[in-house]
Amino acid sequence: DTGVSQDPRHKITKRGQNVTFRCDPISEHNRLYWYRQTLGQGPEFLTYFQNEAQLEKSRLLSDRFSAERPKGSFSTLEIQRTEQGDSAMYLCASSPQPGQGGHPISYEQYFGPGTRLTVT
Amino acid sequence: AQSVSQHNHHVILSEAASLELGCNYSYGGTVNLFWYVQYPGQHLQLLLKYFSGDPLVKGIKGFEAEFIKSKFSFNLRKPSVQWSDTAEYFCAVNADTGFQKLVFGTGTRLLVSP
Numbered sequence: 001d002t003g004v005s006q007d008p009r010h011k012i013t014k015r016g017q018n019v020t021f022r023c024d025p026i027s028e029h030n031r032l033y034w035y036r037q038t039l040g041q042g043p044e045f046l047t048y049f050q051n052e053a054q055l056e057k058s059r060l061l062s063d064r065f066s067a068e069r070p071k072g073s074f075s076t077l078e079i080q081r082t083e084q085g086d087s088a089m090y091l092c093a094s095s096p097q098p099g100q101g102g103h104p105i106s107y108e109q110y111f112g113p114g115t116r117l118t119v120t
Numbered sequence: 121a122q123s124v125s126q127h128n129h130h131v132i133l134s135e136a137a138s139l140e141l142g143c144n145y146s147y148g149g150t151v152n153l154f155w156y157v158q159y160p161g162q163h164l165q166l167l168l169k170y171f172s173g174d175p176l177v178k179g180i181k182g183f184e185a186e187f188i189k190s191k192f193s194f195n196l197r198k199p200s201v202q203w204s205d206t207a208e209y210f211c212a213v214n215a216d217t218g219f220q221k222l223v224f225g226t227g228t229r230l231l232v233s234p
Contacts, residue, residue, distance in 0.1 A: 111165075113162075
């Protein structure tokens with residue numbers, strides 16, 4: 001039973017550089033979420049995909065952030081021109097469509113280990 | 121907008137002590153409620169969840185939570201904690217609208233001393 005995986009686990013970059021993170025959800029899950037977590041806070045929602053369609057974006061997701069899920073499987077989150085304020089843990093989660101594949105209506109999200117970004 | 125408040129930021133208990141962590145949310149409609157746990161060095165894991173039915177829900181590792189709709193609360197309890205319960209606990213809510221964004225509280229860091 002493979003869970004949600006994220007790559008890389010850690011990323012250190014200099015301010016102004018671009019970074020890209022990858023998330024591989026649980027294979028049968030068609031919903032995928034990105035969250036950001038800073039020290040002392042709970043995860044904050046960034047964006048949501050259902051299959052390949054990006055259906056919701058938080059106002060936290062500035063123009064420097066872009067996310068894709070081109071084939072409805074893995075997803076990437078890119079941050080352009082990184083700033084020190086972007087330093088955080090970036091979490092990916094996935095969930096099945098309620099009722100999909102016999103899943104009960106559970107709405108449970110399964111989280112990956114996260115990518116810790118440090119901008120110097 | 122939905123929000124979640126966790127009243128205790130840090131809790132220190134001795135083994136075998138009872139635990140109750142507070143969680144209140146603000147949203148007037150139907151909600152789904154969750155407690156997630158993050159053990160040191162591990163990723164977020166679901167502890168328990170409430171969607172409907174019996175407001176007292178039981179989760180893994182002896183945890184339970186009670187949904188009190190009139191108080192907009194979903195407090196987490198465990199009668200006797202163990203050292204292995206040392207972790208950070210997050211309460212989360214989403215509105216039952218089909219779009220399942222989770223709104224998290226700030227978390228409670230629990231330290232259980234042996």
